[in-house]
Amino acid sequence: MDLMLLFFIFVLAAFLGFELIAKVPSQLHTPLMSGSNAVSGITIVGALIAGGTADDSWLTTVLGTSAVILAMINVVGGYLVTDRMLGFFKKKDAGAVKKGGVK
Amino acid sequence: MSSATLINLSYIVASVLFILGLKMLGRQATARRGNLVSAVGMLIAVVVTLLDKQVVNFTWIVTGLVIGTVAGVICARVVKMTSMPEMVALLNGFGGLASLLVGWAEYGKIRAFGWERYLAEFAGSPVFTGTVIFLAVLIGGVTFTGSVYAFAKLAGLVSGKPVLFRGQHLVNGLLLVLTAAGGGVAIFAGDPTWVLAGFTTYLVVSLVLGWTFVMPIGGGDMPVVISFLNSLSGLAACAAGFVITNNVLIVAGCLVGTSGVILSAIMCKAMNRSLTNVLFSGFGSGVVPGGAEAGGEGAIQGELKPISPEDTFAVLEAARQVVIIPGYGMAVSQAQHQVRELADLLEQNGAEVRFAIHPVAGRMPGHMNVLLAEASVPYEQLVEMDAINPMMPTMDVAIVIGANDVVNPAAARDKSSPIYGMPIINAHEARTVICLKRGKGTGFSGIENQLFLLPNTRMLYGDAKAALQGVVGEFKSIAAA
Incomplete structure (x- = not known):
């Protein structure tokens, strides 16, 4: 892919990132941080390509596989933890629903 | 359609889902769905990457995916809020x-x-x-x-x-x-x-x-x-x-x-x-840039006055307007459920209870909101700093639970203080202030808190959870009698 095009995407995404977060209520900062942390696990895509490419070097295999494991922990852990946190907020919106029912 | 085109189109879909997901995460009503949307984007990105023609070594990466998923699930499940x-x-x-x-x-x-x-x-x-x-x-x-x-x-x-x-x-x-x-x-x-x-x-x-x-x-x-x-x-x-x-x-x-x-x-x-x-800046090391010692000019002189759970109960029982100011100490001793129990008892006793949340209380933004939400504290009881401060003089009791710098009046008064200029919750304006604190040391910032020395402040020492259980116990024993 043309490198200039990638730079173009990069700059646009940067502006989008600024715009998206500008006005978020403070009680959502923690879920937002942990949610965006999960998104940064997108490096899993790089890890898959690094680890899945055919070459017979054990070094690449070890590095690639470790990267896949770590990125996957980041992704899965990140999304689940965020969901757990937001689950508590949800319970509150339901109002009368007290303990029980929701884990 | 070639696989490269399919992959790139799917990547566009994944990117859009990430953007939508982040946007939805920023609003209370849609936050949880936003997280899910973003996760779906990630799933799409991972699956189509496996179709990439460069990816041929499946044994190891699938092993990696499985190990990572299991470890991630365990992490997310066992971690305490x-x-x-x-x-x-x-x-x-x-x-x-x-x-x-x-x-x-x-x-x-x-x-x-x-x-x-x-x-x-x-x-x-x-x-x-x-x-x-x-x-x-x-x-x-x-x-x-x-x-x-x-x-x-x-x-x-x-x-x-x-x-x-x-x-x-x-x-x-x-x-x-x-x-x-x-x-x-x-x-x-x-x-x-x-x-x-x-x-x-x-x-x-x-x-x-x-x-x-x-x-x-x-x-x-x-x-x-x-x-x-x-x-x-x-x-x-x-x-x-x-x-x-x-x-x-x-x-x-x-x-x-x-x-x-x-x-x-x-x-x-x-x-x-x-x-x-x-x-x-090496903030909080006690070495203040500019050379002034913390608690220099304008410092409040006084001593720490301890209070027992029994006396705390007596003060709270008479209170009509109570504000609870939680901080990292509440998280450390995992006292959020006891805090809510106390708030419920106070409400039954006819008091109006509010929770005042400082934007940087705790060790993560919104940290206190998450913990209080976990303990099912109603959303309406949570009040932000700017909303609570004008009401503070009308409060009978302010209960500070393991918060320190965010209620330190030195931030407003003492120009030599390293936290001078930081907006605080004006707990010192309440008629009585009860501070739950583990010991006599300074907080994480390393600064002596002048709130603790004020004449209307009482210190309830000990682990926040145990101390609150003591106060709650007093309430219950009276109710039973």
Whole structure:
């Protein structure tokens, strides 16, 4: 892919990132941080390509596989933890629903 | 349709889902769905990447995916809500390390097969690809060790106090120069032996740099640090995206990178400090820039006056307007359920109870909101700092639970105080202030709190959970009698 095009995407995404977060209520900062942390696990895509490419070097295999494991922990852990946190907020919106029912 | 087209189209869908997901995460009503939307984007990105023609070695990567998923599920399930900040720090560190390993693996391929074959697969030039590998490894390395150190500080494995030594900035500067030199050699030398030497240098030094970068930052500033490191892990992923010229990595990584910076800035603003001040000043070490000792001029003279749970009960029983100000101490002793129990009892007793939340209370932004939500505290009872302060003089009792700097009146009065200028919750304006505190030491900022010395302040010493149980017990025994 043309490198200039990638730079173009990069700059646009940067502006989008600024715009998206500008006005978020403070009680959502923690879920937002942990949610965006999960998104940064997108490096899993790089890890898959690094680890899945055919070459017979054990070094690449070890590095690639470790990267896949770590990125996957980041992704899965990140999304689940965020969901757990937001689950508590949800319970509150339901109002009368007290303990029980929701884990 | 060729598989390359299919993959790129799917990457566009994934990117859109990330953007929508982040947007929805910013609103209470849609936050949970937003997280799900973003997760679906990730799933799509992972699945279509497996279809990539370059990916042929399935045994190991599937093993990796399974191990990572199981470990991730376990992490997310067992972590207590009170330990959330350190969990996010740790997960973030893993992401950074993964980006570092991707950079390393790509370097390994170039070394094994030469540029010609590598550049036939990925666009770029030796200088460009060399530079982005350098960035992926450097940023990934700093993110990894920095996050692990932040994790250790928050989990109490190492002291939360800033570690300072003479010439620290000089050492960090030298390390940075060394990294850059290593990078320069690796990118421009050409000779494989020199390239390897340069690569090894910046790989190792970047890991050291992450550690020494977080070292002088106190535990109380960890929210900003974690948010900043989160931003870095996004940028590391972004750099890795430039290495393998992958657009979804660039978009998602960049989104995280900029949103993390914004979040850090919002948090710094809430403390009335600059990001530079948080990251580089060694704040909270007791060594105040400018030489003035904490509690200098304008300091309140007085002594700490302890109170027993029985007397606390007597004060609270008579109160009509009560405000509870939680802080990190509540998280540490996991007292949120006892806090809610006490609030319920006070309400039954006819008092009006509010929770005043400072924007930077705890070790993560919104940390207190998450904990109180876990304990099912109704949303309507939570009041933000700007809303509670005008009401403060009408409050009969303010109960400060493990909060310190965010209620320190020195921030408003004492120009020599390192936290001067930080907006605070004016707990000292309430008729009576009861502070739950573990011991007589200073908080994470290392500053003596003048609130504790005021004539209308009483100190309820001990673990917050145990102390609250004592007070709740008093209420119950009266009700039973």
